[in-house]
Amino acid sequence: MSQSKPYAPKKLNTLHAWVKNRIHSKDPFVVLGKGTRSPHAGQDILSTKNLKEIHFFDPDDMVIGIQAGMTAADLQSCINKKKMFLPINPWYPESTIGSVLACNDFGPSRMNGGGLRDCIIGIEYINGKGELVKAGGKVVKNVSGYDLSRMMLGSLGGLGVITSVNFKVNPQPAGTSVLMCTFENDQWVEKIRELHAKIFPVDWIQAMTSQSGWILGVGFSGNDARRTRIEKELRQIFEGFGQSLDVFDENKKVKKTADAPGQNRFSGFLTPILKRFKLGKQYLHLHAVLPTGELLGSLDVQKFTLQGAQMVVHPIGGDFHIFLNDETPKAQKEMLTLLKNQLEGSEGKISLIKSAPELSINDLNEFAFPREYSLMKAIKQQLDPALVFHAPFYNY
Amino acid sequence: MAFDPKIKNDLIKILDEDRVKDDRVTLYTYRSDALILHPTMPMGVVFPENREELVAIVKLLHANQITFLPRGAGTGLSGGAIPKEGSVIIEMFRFRQIYDIDFANRSITVGPGVVNIKITEHVKENGYCFVPDPSSQKACTVGGNVAENSGGPHTLKYGVTVNHILGIEVVLPDGEVVELGGKQWGAPGPDLLGLFVGSEGTFGIVTKITCRLTPLPEKVITLLGIFPSVRDACSAVSNTIREGIIPAAMELIDNVVIQAVEKTIAPGFPLDAEAVLVVELEDMKDGIEEEASRVQAILNENNATEVRRAKNEEERALIWKARKEAFGALGTISPSYYVQDGVIPRSALPDVLGQISDIAQKYNLTIANVFHAGDGNLHPLILYNSKIPEEIEKADKAGIEILDICVSLGGSLSGEHGIGLEKQELMGTLYSSEDLSNMEWVRSFFNPQNLLNPGKIFPTPGKCAETKMGPQIVQSKSGVVA
Incomplete structure (x- = not known):
């Protein structure tokens, strides 16, 4: 039996009871937040998007605890008011934090600020016995x-239902700046090699295609x-x-440019990228990770x-996203296939973030699965x- | 206790006679780690040198249902490497290979027996370091750091061990070899590497570790704030971080410890200061002076009577020597001490230090404090005389009361030493029985028969804190054995 509309209770107790019943009756379901990733056809869906409480936020102690349904954007907005930030920039800011955690999403800030792995300090989830547990x-x-917080990180909804998360947050820096250059071709790769060799403390580096x-x-x-x-x-x-080369200072008036509108340029222009790419409804979004040395040494982006x-x-940090508006x-x-051929013989791994329904994780073959997959x-x-x-x- | 003759014979076939030991001297030496709690004689000690030997040993012990545990340098403070009676200790100190230094991926791959400080020594000239720096870093092994998820003073800015490990190779309790992580920063699926780090040697035995290398800072400024009260020093910590400044380290040393280190290391701390606060800033040389000026101003605003600055590397090294060897220095003023490792929300520091002082008064004991103030990670050292039974009992009660305060404020039983044998009976104060059984469920995946390092982390069924956390703990944790 499958239901078309996600079940999204507002109370933790209600959600917990529902999960316990499903476990008791061995009735599978998919957990998601707001469903910003590819839809799961043919399964009942449990959404945690209505669990949005803030348990605590202590800027002096640099910690916050929230329920999993709060969106990443709302979380950043909440802590920004107290001049704090979390160094994550998920691709879809409307994603719930439970989803960001379960998918281990990250953006350019991971380079210096660390990903969720470096921020998470506590978790509450419903385990496979139906118990609401903490770690x-x-x-x-x-x-x-x-x-167990880190065990749930990247677990893709397969090990339990995440209901609350605690994070260590950071004070905002005194000021932020961004250097932006445009290149006709992939000449930037050579320049990044030079920068990498200098051991230079920049916060993030992001290259993106433009017209x-x-x-x-x-x-x-x-x-x-x-x-x-x-x-x-x-x-x-x-x-x-x-x-061209421009340097923008967050504390000065920022002019809008076609390349990186508004304040987003200071965090890696994430959401504007999706708008700029003018993506349709069923575009392809692939994410690949590989060691920095391999990316800088052999990745041919022109392919x-x-x-x-x-x-x-x-x-630096070694990941890239591919979008195909077809x-x-x-x-x-x-x-x-082109991506798999490029990663052949490397340690690279691929995640399928959005695609036509005809594609599935099975199309990624061994590229989807890390060396510890059998243990997973x-x-x-x-x-x-x-x-x-x-x-x-987990079904490959 | 000694090896069964047949087991010993089989072990000798894998290793050789010199590396399979069960003589009385060896057993006595390995009866405990740095926590001399519940010393227990192992069945024997084996000394493998490579993964193949280790796998063969593990398979043999597994097949014979003999419990076993790994041990690095034995510097752990929570009893993680203390054997259960009849266990075989697998000494990992011979896994000292440096396999690969890879600056393009900012990583180094080493054996678990490599001493912590040696990693930085290998890469320092190229401008890198390995960040985790526990006080025992001259002796402790990286394998031990992985097992305990060790910290150190510089974790305030850079994080603890788990934040600096990229990959590991592990031998599971049945002898299977698995790899977790690699040189890439993460991969799809659950973060089993993150789960493994800090599992206190109960999931598997690490045989290879890929560590993240961090660029050395261009400039380091070490400030020493001198305060008329511990409360003022604590307020300076909170106010610095509230301003958005995250120093590399913020370490508080109180008057009792000042007296002790002046007798041994003589770093020049004023004997009449109630507290000194070491603040270390690390960054590029441009901009760091402004930050140091601001920190200096904050220390003054919080009633520092003086703020000194290390003028050169020798002065800086002396300050850190005093900080890192403070525990030992206490031997000059007390025959015994008992150290705790609780964590509290940092903003509660001033009040909690006051409460610890009240506890000291209540039991008529001296409690010294030297700790990672920036992280809220306390190390109260309860001074007592282990020859006086009443003092042992009082010190024990004082220790439990301090941890009670930590837990009641939403803190933790341990920030970096681990639970091990020492605090296992207190885990029920932090977690529900369901939380604990859930953790045991996860352990049973890696270690289904509980052959690997049994009897750690989780409360012993049928025992409670009051029965096990008795005076024996305090007596055995004496810094200077009377």
């Missing part, structure tokens, strides 16, 4: 018991003296290359752009004995 806590340093080639953003922060020095060093690397892909690359399964499968499958079998937490990742 970790609300202090920034804690080694009391197993770190005329590539735009490169390098974010940095700190007080005026620090940013002045970084800007000087960056100019030495990038000036004279590419087509993808020549086939019509739009790209976003985080070269909804036909054939074109999407061809792009996937086995732990899923142990911790979901009733097989209710439906998650295709």
Whole structure:
């Protein structure tokens, strides 16, 4: 039996009772937040999007605890009011934080700020026995018991239903700046190699395709003296290359440009990217991770752009996104094949974030699964004995 | 206790006679780690040198249903490497290979027996370091750091061990070898690497570790704030962070410890100061002076009577020597001490330090404090005389009351030492029985027969805090054995 509309209770008790019943009757379901990723056809859906309470927010202690249904955008907005931030920038800001956690989403800020792995300090979830359990806590340093928060990170809804999360948050820096360059081709890769070798403390680096080639953003922060020095060093690397170079300061009036509108440029222009790419309803969104050295050493980005892909690359930290604004399964499968060929022989792994329904995780073959995959499958079998937490990742 | 002759024979076939030991001296040496709590003689100790030998040993012990546990340098403070009676200790100190230094991926792959500080020594000239820096870093092994998810003073800015490990190779309790993580920053699926780090040697035995390397800062400024009260020093910590400044380290040392370190290390701390606060800033050379000026102003605004600045590397090193060797220095003023590792929300520091002082008065004991103030990670050292039974009992009660305060404020039993044998009976104060059984459920996946390092982390069925956390703990945790 499948229901078309997600069941999205407002009370934790109600949700908990529902999950317990499903476990008792061994009736599988899919857990999601707002469903910003590809839909799950043919399964009952439980959504945690209506669990939106803030349990605590103590800026002096740099910690916040929230229910899993709060969106990433609302969370950032809440903590920004107290001049704090969480160094995550998920691709879909309307994603709930439970979903961001379960999918282990991250953006350019991971490079220096760490991903969710470096911010999560506690979790509450419903396990495969139907128990509401906790691990970790609300202090920034804690080694009391197993770190089940991290086990749930990236678990893709297969190990339980995440209901609450505690994070360590950071104070906002004194100021942020971004250097933006445009390039006609992939010449930026060589410049990033140079920057990487200099061991230079920038906050994030993101390259994205544009109508005329590539735009490169390098974010940095700190007080005026620090940013002045970084800007000087960056100019030495990038000036004279590419087509244009601008440095924007968050504390000064920001002019809107076609390349990176408004304030988003300071965090890696994430949402505007999706708008700029003018993506249709069933576009392809692939995400690949590989070691920095391999990305900088051998990734040929032109192979993808020549086939019509739009790209976003985080070269240090080693991940990139491919978007194809073509909804036909054939074109999407061809792009996937191209990516798999590129990653052949590397440690690279791929996640399918959005696609036509004809594509599934099985099309990724071994590229979807890390070396510890058999252990992941086995732990899923142990911790979901009733097989209710439906998650295709574990079925390969 | 000694090996069964047949087991010993089989172990000798895998290793050789010199690396399979069950003589009395060896057993006595390995009866405990740095927590001399419940010392227990192992069945024997084996010394493998590579993964193949380790796998063969584990398979043999597994087949014979013999319990076993790994041990690094034995510097752990929570009893994680204390054997259960009849267990075999697998000494991992010989896994000291440096496999690979990869600056393009900012990583180094090492054996678990490599001493923590050696990693930084290997990469320092190239401008990198390995961040986790527990006070025992001159002796403790990286494998032990992974098992305990160790911290150190510089975790305030950079995070603890789990934030600096990219991948590991592990031998599971049945001898299967698995790899978790790699040189890439994450991969699809649950973060089993993150789960494994800090599992206190109960999931598997690590044989290879890929550590993240962090660029060394261009400049380091070490400030020393001198305060007329501990409360003022605590307020300075909170106010610094409230301003959005995250120093690399903020370490508080109170008057009792000042007296002790002046007798041994003589760093030049004023003997009449109630507290000194070490604040270390690390960054590019541009901009750091402004930040240091602001921190100095905050310390003054919080009633610092003086703020000193280390003029050179020698002065800085002396301050850190005093901080990192403070525990040992207490031996000059007390025959015994009992150290705690509770964590509280940082903003509660001033009040909690006051409450700890009240506890000291209540039991007529001296409690010294030297701790990671920036993280709210307390290390109260309860001074007592282990030859006086009443003092042992009082110190024990004082320790439990301090941890009670930590838990009641939403804090934790341990920030970096682990639970091990030491605090297992208190886990019920932090977690519900369902929370704990859920954790045990996860353990049973990796370690279904509980052959690997049994009797750790979880409360012993049928025992409660009052019965196990008795005076023996305090007596055995004496810094200086009377």
